[in-house]
Amino acid sequence: MSFNEMKSGDRVREPYKDVLRWIESTDPAVLLQKHREAETLFRQIGITFAVYGEGGDTERLIPFDIMPRIFTANEWSKLERGIKQRARALNAFLWDVYHRGEIVxxxxxxxxxxxxxxxxxxxxxxxxxxxxVFSHVVGVDMVRTGPDEFYVLEDNCRTPSGVSYMLENREIMMRLFPALFRSNRIMPVDNYPSLLRKTLKSVAPPKCEQEPTVVVLTPGSANSAYFEHSFLADQMGVELVEGRDLFVKGDFVYMRTTRGPRRVDVIYRRIDDSFIDPLCFRPESMLGVPGLMNAYRAGGVQICSAPGAGVADDKAVYTYVPEMIRFYLGEEPLLNNVRTWRCSEPDDLNYVLANLPELVVKEVHGSGGYGMLVGPAASKKEIEAYRLRILADPDDFIAQPTLALSTTPTYVDQELAPRHVDLRPYCLVGEKIELCPGGLTRVALKQGSLVVNSSQGGGVKDTWVLSN
Known part of the structure; x- marks a missing residue:
């Protein structure tokens, strides 16, 4: 039985009481109108996501749910302490494995x-x-299974996406439901761009002798997350650049402008490691900046997040994060991992193969909901095909139990219905650690589905953190 975040039996939980009163006093036709208005706004703004491996138009409008997900201040305080602890440990791990490797x-x-x-x-x-600091934006994917039960599903230390959805979700909700915001004390998220800019400037290299110049490096308009790249650059008030806009001279990076070269101190990169510098990684890359890694190594520029930070995203490495917290911080983890079996270990592999119909199996390097098996929802044919994949390369897979993800009220087919959700908060790490009060709530719009990824039929909703 899944935990219902709005109701416990017939009792409405405190944070949802005001929203439920509003719903019950609102004409269903008005709710439908608001739902359609939200769709129109998303279409006008141009918020889409890419669906790979399909024919036709791969750009789709992301479904937006008009019902917010709500946390109390006490609930959020617990999550905040646990997420910040995890971000500190992950960065300590990354520093360590690129230096002495003490944990190894x-x-x-x-x-x-x-x-x-x-x-x-x-x-x-x-x-x-x-x-x-190696990972400057840490996205921690979490699920809830009870009133005080939160689990971390995975960590995203390279370039966790979706923050533009978080910001636009709030903007749209404030435009559509101003009365709800007047009657609830909801912590703001619109200061995220300024917090991000502050974080990026705080890690400017020692050779920076003046106010740091920050840029957002994008692969270009063909990239599926280009909207987010341009959105964040605009919101931070910094330049959005492509590799061809930058060049390296000596130990420094410069940006081409109409007024001549301008030195760049901090690059918030949204390009994969292998494309970032053709002299160091893939020589055929046309997206990166030749010589960038030399300037980075010399201390002339800061790259955020650092190349190589992705080793902390690995789903097998994830299983060791509680041990990282104990090793580097001398603390007990405040947030629990999900029980995970590593198929690279013989005993775990035997258990997974014997229990595939009950487990969720993932590729250790996978993302976006692709390449995974949800045992309870899979056919016998799909399970047997996946079994062969695991046997071919056990090291490439981990497995987890099928969790009873919590549900929140969701507007589906012109009525409210419980749907499963997860959460991705965004933790900024620089001179200080900052956590935006909210995050991206993803919702599985299909009844009974546990897969919340947009690419797999999921949607998004606004996440409220009440200030008291």
């Missing part, structure tokens, strides 16, 4: 899992970014 030497995590990981970048070894 101590036997707390297998060397193979780190140093033979596809996301581990040897070109980064020995580089010392400002404040020892």
């Amino acid at each position: 030497r101590s036997g707390r995590i297998p060397a193979k899992l780190v140093y033979q990981n596809d996301a581990y970048e040897r070109a980064v070894v020995g580089i010392s970014p400002s404040h020892k």
Whole structure:
């Protein structure tokens, strides 16, 4: 039985009482009108997402749910402490494995899992970014299973996407339901761009002698997340650039402008590691900046997040994060991982193969809901096909139990119905650690579905954190 975040039996939970009163006093025709207005606004703004591997138009409008998800101040306080703790430990791990590798030497995590990981970048070894921060934006994917039960599903340390949805969700809700915002004390999220800019400036390299110049580096308008790249650059008041707009001279990076070259101190990159510098990674890349890694190593520019940060995103590495917290911070984890079986280990592999119909199995490098098996929702044919994939390369898979994700009220087919949700808060790490009060709530719009990814039929909704 899934935990219903709005109701416990016939009792409405406190944070939802005001919203439910508003719903019950509102004509259903008005709700339908608001739903259609939200769709129109998303279409006008141009918020879409990419669906890969399909024919026809791969750009789709992301479904937006007009019903908010609500957390109390106490609930959020607990999450905030746990997320910040996790972000500190992940950055300590990244610093360590690109320097002395003490956690590996101590036997707390297998060397193979780190140093033979596809996301581990040897070109980064020995580089010392400002404040020892490798991951400047940490997206922690979480689920709820009870009143006080929260679990971390995975960590995103490279370039966690979706923050533009979080901001636009709030903007649209405030335009459509001003009365609800007047009657509830909801913590703002619209200061996220200024917090991000502040974080990026705080990690400017030591060789920066004046007010740091920050840019957002995008692969270009053909990229599926280009809307977010341009949105964040605009909101921060910084330049959106492509690789061809930058060049390296000596130890520094410069931006081409109509007034001549301008030195760049901090690059918020939204390009994958392998494309960022053709002299260091893929030589055929036309997206990156030749010589960028040399300038980075020399301390002339800061790259956020650092190349190589993706080793902390690996779903097998994820299983060791509680041990990282104990090892680096000397603390017990405030947030729990989901029980996870590593198919690279014989006993775990045997258990997974014997229980595939009950488990969720994921590729360790997978994302976006692709390449995974949801055992209870899969056919026998799909399960057997996946079994062969696991047997072909066990190291490439982990498995987790099928959790009873919490549900929130969702506007579906012109009525409210419970649907499963997850949460991605965004933690900014620089000179200080800041957590935006809210995050991106993704919702599985299909009845009974546990897959919330937009690419797999999910939608998004606004996330409210009440100030008291």
